[in-house]
Amino acid sequence: MNKKWWKEVVVYQIYPRSFKDSNGDGIGDLQGIIEKLDYLTELGIDVLWLSPIYKSPNDDNGYDIADYQAIMDEFGTMEDFDRLLTKAHQRGLRIIMDLVINHTSDEHPWFIESRSSGDNPKRDYYIWRPPINGKEPNNWLSRFSGSAWEWDQKTGEYYLHLFSKKQPDLNWRNPRVKEEIFAIIKWWLDKGIDGFRMDVINLIGKAEGLHDSVRPGSSERWANQPLTHQILREMNQELLSKYDIMTIGETPFVNPEIGSLYVRKEREELNMIFHFEHVALPDLSGENLLKFKHIQQKWYSLINNQGWLSQYLANHDQPRPVSKYGDDREYHQQSAKLLATMLLTLPGTPFIYQGEEIGMTNVAFQAIEDYNDIRMLNQYKEEVGRGSKPAEVFKKLQPLSRDNSRTPMQWDDTANAGFTTGTPWLGVNPNYREINVRAARAKADSILHYYQQLISFRKNNWPLIYGDYIPLLEEDTRVYCYLRKYQAQLILVVLNFSGEEVSVSPELAIPLAGFKPLFGNYSLPKSCVKIDTICLLPYEARVYSS
Numbered sequence: 199m200n201k202k203w204w205k206e207v208v209v210y211q212i213y214p215r216s217f218k219d220s221n222g223d224g225i226g227d228l229q230g231i232i233e234k235l236d237y238l239t240e241l242g243i244d245v246l247w248l249s250p251i252y253k254s255p256n257d258d259n260g261y262d263i264a265d266y267q268a269i270m271d272e273f274g275t276m277e278d279f280d281r282l283l284t285k286a287h288q289r290g291l292r293i294i295m296d297l298v299i300n301h302t303s304d305e306h307p308w309f310i311e312s313r314s315s316g317d318n319p320k321r322d323y324y325i326w327r328p329p330i331n332g333k334e335p336n337n338w339l340s341r342f343s344g345s346a347w348e349w350d351q352k353t354g355e356y357y358l359h360l361f362s363k364k365q366p367d368l369n370w371r372n373p374r375v376k377e378e379i380f381a382i383i384k385w386w387l388d389k390g391i392d393g394f395r396m397d398v399i400n401l402i403g404k405a406e407g408l409h410d411s412v413r414p415g416s417s418e419r420w421a422n423q424p425l426t427h428q429i430l431r432e433m434n435q436e437l438l439s440k441y442d443i444m445t446i447g448e449t450p451f452v453n454p455e456i457g458s459l460y461v462r463k464e465r466e467e468l469n470m471i472f473h474f475e476h477v478a479l480p481d482l483s484g485e486n487l488l489k490f491k492h493i494q495q496k497w498y499s500l501i502n503n504q505g506w507l508s509q510y511l512a513n514h515d516q517p518r519p520v521s522k523y524g525d526d527r528e529y530h531q532q533s534a535k536l537l538a539t540m541l542l543t544l545p546g547t548p549f550i551y552q553g554e555e556i557g558m559t560n561v562a563f564q565a566i567e568d569y570n571d572i573r574m575l576n577q578y579k580e581e582v583g584r585g586s587k588p589a590e591v592f593k594k595l596q597p598l599s600r601d602n603s604r605t606p607m608q609w610d611d612t613a614n615a616g617f618t619t620g621t622p623w624l625g626v627n628p629n630y631r632e633i634n635v636r637a638a639r640a641k642a643d644s645i646l647h648y649y650q651q652l653i654s655f656r657k658n659n660w661p662l663i664y665g666d667y668i669p670l671l672e673e674d675t676r677v678y679c680y681l682r683k684y685q686a687q688l689i690l691v692v693l694n695f696s697g698e699e700v701s702v703s704p705e706l707a708i709p710l711a712g713f714k715p716l717f718g719n720y721s722l723p724k725s726c727v728k729i730d731t732i733c734l735l736p737y738e739a740r741v742y743s744s
């Protein structure tokens with residue numbers, strides 16, 4: 199197996215707006231991140247992925263960029279960024295940036311020019327079309343509700359926006375767009391950053407002709423097009439391959455066959471992708487656990503040896519994993535640690551999302567006005583507008599809201615969880631008095647310490663990084679069990695995804711007695727009567743080594 203630093207690292211995603219506010223304006227900032235670098239190195243993190251920090255009107259919290267080479271006012275200045283990068287590098291921490299190049303903000307100077315007249319030189323930087331029979335040019339839908347086309351009265355045409363109407367899509371068929379964006383990428387790489395997470399990168403190339411999709415919401419005309427692969431290959435050959443960096447593409451709408459096209463070494467596109475097949479499952483119990491195992495197996499067998507996998511359970515768009523896949527009440531500690539064990543022992547580079555390491559949970563704010571997530575607010579408006587009962591729509595959308603993971607980081611039990619001395623831009627989860635970093639640091643068997651130990655364990659055990667993945671007990675609907683094998687060393691992982699006691703007897707080439715228990719989320723492994731049987735308590739996780 200070809201060794202690379204980005205295969206061996208543990209990545210931590212920071213959503214800067216909610217991480218740490220240093221100046222009391224209620225919004226996290228770069229200085230706040232600097233203040234927490236020691237916390238992150240103590241945890242064992244190697245790479246930070248920063249969600250967008252560029253100048254933005256924040257229609258979609260920074261995923262709508264108005265200037266790719268300036269820092270968002272609330273977050274600080276370019277000098278702050280340079281200091282952050284230097285201080286991170288001094289500690290051996292790398293930084294990867296979010297690259298959002300499917301769309302810009304409608305307040306980006308390119309779009310302001312583009313919309314100013316039909317013959318502006320920048321008109322073709324975006325995707326403009328005249329109406330067809332007085333209507334939108336095609337049936338495409340925005341990911342944030344409604345048509346993907348917005349009418350522009352002044353120039354009498356529609357522009358395309360696959361996300362909010364303040365996020366117009368760039369026209370990647372225009373060579374000038376490519377030149378401009380490639381120059382920006384080079385500018386950041388020359389600053390010394392360590393790579394990119396590329397936002398919805400598989401949507402950048404739209405199919406020629408912009409014909410109707412089969413169904414209004416289906417993606418076959420704007421996802422995974424040949425043009426996207428062509429651009430990524432050029433980007434790699436002209437730019438990315440010239441630097442020692444890591445790249446990971448966010449790619450919704452891919453299965454392993456389609457996904458592998460982005461990461462197969464010989465295709466020279468990206469190092470890894472984030473697929474969505476596993477996070478589409480509503481939970482990990484019963485049949486869904488089987489589906490999850492199947493997804494892991496499929497991706498592993500297709501990508502292994504040809505490319506590299508990523509592993510994630512959480513990010514700023516997903517609910518909190520302990521609430522979604524675990525039990526955030528009775529088995530909060532145990533199930534958060536169980537998920538950590540899985541994340542850090544499955545094949546692929548693991549990504550931890552801020553707060554996951556202390557078991558932060560979903561939030562249930564009282565009213566729709568307490569939420570900020572544009573996807574949720576648009577969907578709420580649309581469904582209520584169509585006549586659905588507001589209370590019912592609200593209840594349905596709450597557990598799916600992206601704000602579940604965007605509430606401020608819980609640092610301690612003082613006002614606003616120690617996130618800010620001002621008024622936080624989004625409410626703090628009221629459980630911060632119990633769930634916070636300070637409390638976790640003080641408790642020897644906290645979720646935080648468990649992450650710390652697991653991360654260090656992973657780094658000292660090649661099987662967890664470069665080892666083969668061998669699934670066991672594939673039909674078990676409660677227990678997820680697998681081996682990682684590197685040369686002669688075997689690591690056995692056994693995870694009970696149920697709230698009940700369970701016994702299993704995995705078929706192993708060497709007897710169970712030949713394995714020693716190394717790790718677990720309960721202090722005392724329960725003894726079993728039968729020698730080849732493992733007895734697990736609710737949500738118990740165990741790791742053994744041969």
Ligand code: NOJ
Pocket residue numbers: 258261262298361397398448514515
């Ligand atoms: C994916 C990002 O993760 C999400 O937060 C954003 O809203 C969309 N892309 C649009 O940029």
